[in-house]
Amino acid sequence: EAGVVQSPRYKIIEKKQPVAFWCNPISGHNTLYWYLQNLGQGPELLIRYENEEAVDDSQLPKDRFSAERLKGVDSTLKIQPAELGDSAVYLCASSLGLGNEQFFGPGTRLTVL
């Protein structure tokens, strides 16, 4: 069974440019998460979806970050415009529900120059 798929794995952009990350969760998983992980730190939740509804986006910087999960399957996380401080690993995870085991993708490593 395929795990959580993320693309791209690596992205290098200049500041002020837009960038988007894509996530395909495990089939049948209704809950999808986007996490941000800075170097040397644990992951921090940005947003959680239950099907297509964003039920927890309290940590998402809404001035420059946006996310969508059309049709309740794949999800896209966007940053526009990117800042130097956005350099980090962006992780996607999915689970059957919030109380169930979370399965993480490999992440996208973003470098903003």
Added chain:
Amino acid sequence: DAKTTQPTSMDCAEGRAANLPCNHSTISGNEYVYWYRQIHSQGPQYIIHGLKNNETNEMASLIITEDRKSSTLILPHATLRDTAVYYCIVRVGDVQGAQKLVFGQGTRLTINP
């Protein structure tokens, strides 16, 4: 505020048991203890979780003290592939009332040949 306290780093010899401690002195009666690990350049991976009783699965054992204020994750026969950052997390894990995972900085475990 962090709900758990873990050592920053630990070393263990290959083939020996690795015992990773975690303090969670303010744990509530309905909070579970979860362990995840993150191997370099990968997303976190679920290991085990428990409420009161000790738990064992194919990956590890979880020993929770009687007062539930601390726990130990045991990798019985550590291999080089167990080198990773190990996160101890406490949260309400019931399906209906589950809380989100909040990662700390974890313990960087190095298995030495």
